[in-house]
Amino acid sequence: MSAIELESIHKVYQTGRQSVHALRGVTLRVEEGQVYGIIGQSGAGKSTLLRCINLLERPTEGTVTVAGKRLTDLPARALQRERARIGMIFQHFHLLQSATVADNVAFPLRLAGVARRQARARVGELLELVGLGGYEHKYPTQLSGGQKQRVAIARALANHPSVLLCDEATSALDPNTTRAILDLLLDIQRRLGLTIVMVTHEMAVVQRVCDRVAVMDHGQVVEEGPLTEVFVSPRHEVTRSLLEADDPEPDQVRPRSGGTVARIVCAGAAAEGPFLKEAAAHTSTQFTILHGKVDSVKDQPYARLTVEWLGEPAHVQGAFQWLRERGCRVDVRDEEGWRDAR
Amino acid sequence: MHADIVWPEIWQATGATLYMVGVGTLLSTLIGLPIGILLVLFSPNHLLANRPVYQALSLIVNVLRSVPFIILMIALIPFTEWVMGTSIGTTAAIVPLVVGAAPFYARLAETALREVDPGVIEAAQAMGASTWQIVWWVLLPEARAGVLSGIVITAVALVSYSAMAGVIGGGGLGDLAVRYGYDRFQTDVMLVTIVVMMVLVQVMQGIGDWWVARLSRRGG
Numbered sequence: 001m002s003a004i005e006l007e008s009i010h011k012v013y014q015t016g017r018q019s020v021h022a023l024r025g026v027t028l029r030v031e032e033g034q035v036y037g038i039i040g041q042s043g044a045g046k047s048t049l050l051r052c053i054n055l056l057e058r059p060t061e062g063t064v065t066v067a068g069k070r071l072t073d074l075p076a077r078a079l080q081r082e083r084a085r086i087g088m089i090f091q092h093f094h095l096l097q098s099a100t101v102a103d104n105v106a107f108p109l110r111l112a113g114v115a116r117r118q119a120r121a122r123v124g125e126l127l128e129l130v131g132l133g134g135y136e137h138k139y140p141t142q143l144s145g146g147q148k149q150r151v152a153i154a155r156a157l158a159n160h161p162s163v164l165l166c167d168e169a170t171s172a173l174d175p176n177t178t179r180a181i182l183d184l185l186l187d188i189q190r191r192l193g194l195t196i197v198m199v200t201h202e203m204a205v206v207q208r209v210c211d212r213v214a215v216m217d218h219g220q221v222v223e224e225g226p227l228t229e230v231f232v233s234p235r236h237e238v239t240r241s242l243l244e245a246d247d248p249e250p251d252q253v254r255p256r257s258g259g260t261v262a263r264i265v266c267a268g269a270a271a272e273g274p275f276l277k278e279a280a281a282h283t284s285t286q287f288t289i290l291h292g293k294v295d296s297v298k299d300q301p302y303a304r305l306t307v308e309w310l311g312e313p314a315h316v317q318g319a320f321q322w323l324r325e326r327g328c329r330v331d332v333r334d335e336e337g338w339r340d341a342r
Numbered sequence: 343m344h345a346d347i348v349w350p351e352i353w354q355a356t357g358a359t360l361y362m363v364g365v366g367t368l369l370s371t372l373i374g375l376p377i378g379i380l381l382v383l384f385s386p387n388h389l390l391a392n393r394p395v396y397q398a399l400s401l402i403v404n405v406l407r408s409v410p411f412i413i414l415m416i417a418l419i420p421f422t423e424w425v426m427g428t429s430i431g432t433t434a435a436i437v438p439l440v441v442g443a444a445p446f447y448a449r450l451a452e453t454a455l456r457e458v459d460p461g462v463i464e465a466a467q468a469m470g471a472s473t474w475q476i477v478w479w480v481l482l483p484e485a486r487a488g489v490l491s492g493i494v495i496t497a498v499a500l501v502s503y504s505a506m507a508g509v510i511g512g513g514g515l516g517d518l519a520v521r522y523g524y525d526r527f528q529t530d531v532m533l534v535t536i537v538v539m540m541v542l543v544q545v546m547q548g549i550g551d552w553w554v555a556r557l558s559r560r561g562g
Contacts, residue, residue: 054468077472084470094465098483098557108469110479152465159469 001068003163003195004030009052009062011045011219022048023059024219030212032162035189035196037206037227039242040216049216050167050199054086055079067162084112087156091168093148095140101127101151102136108158126154130184146177153184157192164189166198170205182208203242207231207297215239227297228267233329248291248306250337256288259310261333262320264303270327271301279326283319285311347531351518356538358432359514362504363542365436367497370443374496375489377403377444378451379477385456389463389473406445411503414442415510422510435512439503447496454488455481487557494550498543505539515539 011023022045030036038046051057052064055071064071069082095104102123109119127133130150140148149169156164166185170178186209189196200206206213206227213230215223215238223236234240247263255261264276271294280287292305309316320330331338377399383389384396409417415438422437423429458481466480482489505516515535523532 056464056468080470080472082470083468086468088465088468090461090465092461094459094461096462096480096484097459098486107466107479111466111469111471111475155469165468 001032002029002065003032003034003067004028004036004053004197005063005065006049006052007063007065009049009059009064011048011052011057012060022219023052025062026216026219026221028214028221028224030195030197032195033189033193034211035186035198035209037210037213038197038199038216039201039203039206039213040238041242042201044216044238045219046199046201046216047167048219050165050197053163053165053197054083054088084108084159085161085163087159087161087164089149089152089156089164089166089169091171093140093145093152093172095148095151095155097140099139100136101132101138101140101143104140104151105154105158107155112159122158123154126157129157129188130154144177145173146181149173149177149181150184153181153188157188161194163195163197166196166200168199168201171200171202178205179208185209203245207295207302209298211298215242228300228302231297231302232265232267232327243304246293247304250333253290253306253333255308256290257308257310259288259308260313260316261290261306261308263331263333263338264305264307264323264328265331266323266326266328267297267302268300268327271303275323275326275328276305276307279319279322282322283311283315285309285315285319287319346528347534348522352515352531352534352538355513355515355518355535356542358512359501359504359516359539359542361432362435362439362507362512362514363497363500366439366443366500366504367493369436369440370447370496370500371493373440373444374447375451377448378455379481381448381452382455382481383473383477389476403445403448406441407449409442411438411442412506412509414438415506419510430511432507432512432514435504435507435510435514438510439500439507442503443496443500446499447492450492450495451485451489454485454492457488458484487554490557491550491554494547494554497546497550501539501543501546 006026006028009023009026013020013022026049038049040046048057052059053066055064059072066082066086071079071082074082096107105123105126106119109122123136127135130153132147132150132154140151143151170181173181182205185196188194198205198210210227212225213227214221215236217238223230223234223239230239231243234243253261276287287310288308290306290308292303294303296302309319323330331340381396381399384392384399386393418438418441419429422434425437426434428434462484463476463480466476504512504514507514508517508520515538519532519535522528
């Protein structure tokens with residue numbers, strides 16, 4: 001049983017005489033214990049889709065099933081009970097300004113009718129978990145953005161949810177805080193076996209924490225798959241443009257010694273070891289790195305390098321072939337841009 | 343000149359004004375706050391969004407607010423008689439005071455409640471809160487500073503409304519000022535009542551401001 005199943009979700013907004021088709025038949029499955037990313041440019045419909053999971057947004061068409069319960073069929077009261085088991089955090093935290101940190105975290109417990117003494121113990125536990133022990137009596141206005149998001153995370157976890165929804169949860173935070181919050185989420189996810197669905201427009205966020213990713217464009221999922229697969233061989237234009245955000249334009253990379261310019265992308269085992277050097281040695285060619293990064297996706301090594309390859313044309317092709325056999329994607333640049341030269 | 347000032351009558355009138363303002367504010371809040379809450383909930387894009395209900399409620403509030411108080415008081419005489427058994431006297435005057443001030447407070451409460459961040463309401467919904475729980479545990483606490491300062495504004499407005507209560511035998515400081523200052527040309531009595539009313543308003547506003555500031559300091 002999947003943790004979350006979305007079946008042909010459509011969402012149409014009526015504004016006066018105009019109707020906006022925000023979601024056009026999205027079908028998704030998120031398995032238990034997965035960190036699932038939904039990425040896309042703004043306006044792609046990713047937040048709307050996320051909000052359909054707990055029915056903050058009711059789909060015009062389609063069914064939503066979370067933990068085996070078909071939410072779209074439930075009456076209001078039963079839906080409220082199920083929502084209590086789905087945590088959610090937001091870009092702007094949405095804490096109660098008039099309540100202390102402890103009361104904010106206790107809020108869902110209060111809604112559920114948990115006894116005060118029991119709630120207090122749970123709040124202490126949760127604040128410890130998110131690294132805010134001792135902040136019980138502070139007010140949200142006294143906290144930094146990262147601390148506010150930690151409070152929101154503690155609040156979202158109060159009722160032992162099986163699913164956590166994150167709506168651009170790190171988009172209002174600086175890069176260091178973003179990293180700290182993502183690491184916290186990942187840590188909590190592993191410890192509690194949570195299923196996390198994360199909406200973001202930043203590839204770096206997906207890269208750090210997600211197991212699987214769906215790419216959205218114009219209200220549709222245009223690409224979906226395991227993270228390494230999507231990172232190494234993106235099939236859709238939108239995915240490519242998201243990945244290439246920090247790559248140089250083809251016409252900005254100039255070969256310095258008249259060689260062939262190529263982009264080599266690989267992940268996992270293929271990205272381990274001195275693979276460029278081996279490719280060159282096997283084919284008696286040489287290479288220069290023009291641009292690139294060696295990084296990781298989730299906990300797999302990941303390389304994305306723009307190189308200039310030098311040698312006999314046939315040997316250079318041989319080197320690219322060697323790399324492909326190893327599992328790398330190799331795109332060669334010609335006058336029109338990057339292309340898979342196979 | 344001092345000999346002419348009728349201190350016992352002044353204190354008695356002050357008592358009557360305080361009584362009308364006090365009970366009037368209490369009842370106006372008790373009636374106006376729920377109306378203000380409903381106005382927000384039924385308004386477009388809110389929790390119970392319902393255009394016809396919102397417009398009907400809004401119309402009633404507007405009609406009551408558009409009638410000048412002195413006319414409202416007279417027009418309500420039959421209603422007051424039906425509610426209180428009499429239309430004359432300080433207690434009877436509370437009926438038109440509340441009918442006039444409750445819609446006024448409803449609008450102030452509506453404005454304060456509308457200021458609550460929709461995101462916070464949404465977060466509560468996501469946690470499985472019912473509409474009633476959101477009103478009680480999100481809207482009212484988050485808007486408490488505005489809700490409270492609305493009560494102070496209503497109380498101050500009631501000081502002014504209650505000055506007209508003399509027309510239906512309600513007594514109070516306004517009535518005293520008219521009877522002595524206008525009917526008998528005793529300007530000094532009128533001046534004293536003006537000073538007493540000024541002190542009254544200052545004290546109410548001062549306490550209100552202090553309280554609102556205290557709530558706001560804690561992030562409300």
